[in-house]
Amino acid sequence: MKQDQPPSSGALTIDEAIRTLRADPASAELVRDAYLGRDVAESIERFSRSAEFAEAVSLIGGPLVGATIVDLGAGIGLASASFRRLGAGRVIAIEPDGSDEVGRGAMRRAGLDIEIVDAVGESLPIASDTVDIVYARQVLHHVQDLDRLVSEVARVLRPGGRFLACREHVVSNDLQLRQFLAAHPVHVLAGGEHAWPLGRYVDAIRLSGLRLDSVIGPWDSIINTYPAVSSIAEVRTLARDRLISRFGLAGAIAARVPGVESLVRRRVTGRIPGRLFSFVATRT
DSSP, X not given: XXXXXXXXXXXXXXXXXXXXHHHOGGGHHHHHHTTOXXXXXXXXXXXXXXXXXXXXXXXXXXXXXXXXXXXXXXXXXXXXXXXXXXXXXXXXXXXOOOOTTTSHHHHHHHTOSSEEEOOOTTSOOSOTTOEEEEEEESOGGGOSOHHHHHHHHHHHXXXXXXXXXXXXXXXXXXXXXXXXXXXXXXXXXXXXXXXXXXXXXXXXHHHTTOEEEEEEOTTTOHHHHTTTOOSHHHHHTHHHHHHHHHHTHHHHHHHTSTTHHHHXXXXXXXXXXXXXXXXXXXXX
């Protein structure tokens, strides 16, 4: 499903991969943090109360009560159900995977009060200028045609509508892509992961005609740093804590020098294959 992607050695289906991870005690933390458990209601409850979702709502910025929201690549419906809890008038969950574990089957099994639609982002069965918010969590790096998908987002949004694409994997080169895929537990089992250079995401959003309001880096927001940190306060001290952990007292002293924390953030994150970025854009 991805473009320019090295072949995966994974031999399992995605459902088989998820069940394999659930059965492995060593993967229990990963399964929890990635909302991969069988209990959809429990995952939704945790996500709806998470600092990550609260930050997503803050970044969207506009009123949610009565809003029409598209949850693009909805998965098990984490965000769809959470937006409905906040009073969204209509939530359209776009999900091409019928899986009972991680797709439409899981949403239906949970009995969510949302519209579940079998479609891909490159061809949205939604009328133009009818949507207030398009939300996409870990979606853009999966698609076949990134430019077409973002153009579809721009088409369905009303003027003033907001697009939030969050937790998108970024790599700097082919070596980082290979390293990222080799370390991704689901990709190793079943394949299907990918990542793009940062400029690829930025270009797709701008070419669609949307106004790119924010590019949020790996350490800029809890929306990207979860589960490494669990609160906004921890995000603010992440670079300082990293310096102290590595250099002790010398690191604590260095952290007080203006600009040092920003330098640490740039240098460390630039070397992380598959680091996470988020993007906020507006239909003008």
